[in-house]
Amino acid sequence: MxxxxxxxxxxxxxxxxxxxxxxxxxxxxxxxxxxxxxxxxxxxxxxxxxxxxxxxxxxxxxxxxxxxxxxxxxxxxxxxxxxxxxxxxxxxxxxxxxxxxxxxRTRRAALVQGAGAQYVAMDHPALEGMDSAVDRALMAQELARLPVSQRTVLRLAFYEDLTHQQIAERTGWPLGTVKSHARRGIHSLRLRLEDVRDDR
The missing domain is CATH 1.10.1740.10 (RNA polymerase sigma factor, region 2, helix turn helix motif)
Incomplete structure (x- = not known):
C-alpha cells in the first residue's frame, strides 16, 4: 500500500x-x-x-x-x-x-544612603519590611522642597544616574558649583528626613 x-x-x-x-x-x-x-x-x-x-x-x-x-x-x-x-x-x-x-541601582542606593534615608526606617517597626519604593517616594517628596539648583542636581543624579561631570555638561554650570549644590542638597535632605523620622 x-x-x-x-x-x-x-x-x-x-x-x-x-x-x-x-x-x-x-x-x-x-x-x-x-x-x-x-x-x-x-x-x-x-x-x-x-x-x-x-x-x-x-x-x-x-x-x-x-x-x-x-x-x-x-x-x-x-x-x-x-x-x-x-x-x-x-x-x-x-x-x-x-x-x-x-x-x-547601586548609585541610587548610595545617594539615598548619603541623604540619610536610612534614618527613616531606623527604630520604626511600622516601616520594617517595606521596599525601596518607600525611599523613592520619600525622596521625591523631599526633593520637591529643595531650591531649584539643588533639586536639579540631585534629580539628575538620582533619576538619570548622571555623574557630577555629566551634570555640569548638561546644565552648563561649573563642576565645583554642581558639587556644591549636591553637597548642600544632600545635607538639607538629611535634615528633613531626620525630621520625618522624629515625627513618626
Missing amino acids: SALVSLPPRIPAGEQATDPATDLARGLVGGDEASLAAVYRQWGPLVHVLAQRALGDSREAEDITQQVFLAAWRGRAGYRPELGSLAAWLTGITRHRIADALAA
Whole structure:
C-alpha cells in the first residue's frame, strides 16, 4: 500500500533556502518595522527572562526589554550576521542594559544612603519590611522642597544616574558649583528626613 509523502517545495536552481531568523535579521537591518515586531515576539520573552533573573524585579525587567529592542532598532545598522546570530546580538545588548541597570541601582542606593534615608526606617517597626519604593517616594517628596539648583542636581543624579561631570555638561554650570549644590542638597535632605523620622 502506498502512502502519500509530503515533499518540501523544490528550490529553483541558483537559489538558496534561508531560515526565518536570517530573513528577520535582514528585514530588521533594512528598517522594516514588521520585522522588528516579529523579532520582538520571538526573542522578547528570552530578553525578559534574562533581565528578570538578573534584576529580580518584573517591572524593571519589562523596562529593560523595551530598552533592548529600542536599542536594537536604533543600532540595527551595526548588526553583523557574520559575527553572531541575531539572538546572540540581542543577548549581548541585554547584558549591557542589565549591567547599566545594576550600576544605576547601586548609585541610587548610595545617594539615598548619603541623604540619610536610612534614618527613616531606623527604630520604626511600622516601616520594617517595606521596599525601596518607600525611599523613592520619600525622596521625591523631599526633593520637591529643595531650591531649584539643588533639586536639579540631585534629580539628575538620582533619576538619570548622571555623574557630577555629566551634570555640569548638561546644565552648563561649573563642576565645583554642581558639587556644591549636591553637597548642600544632600545635607538639607538629611535634615528633613531626620525630621520625618522624629515625627513618626
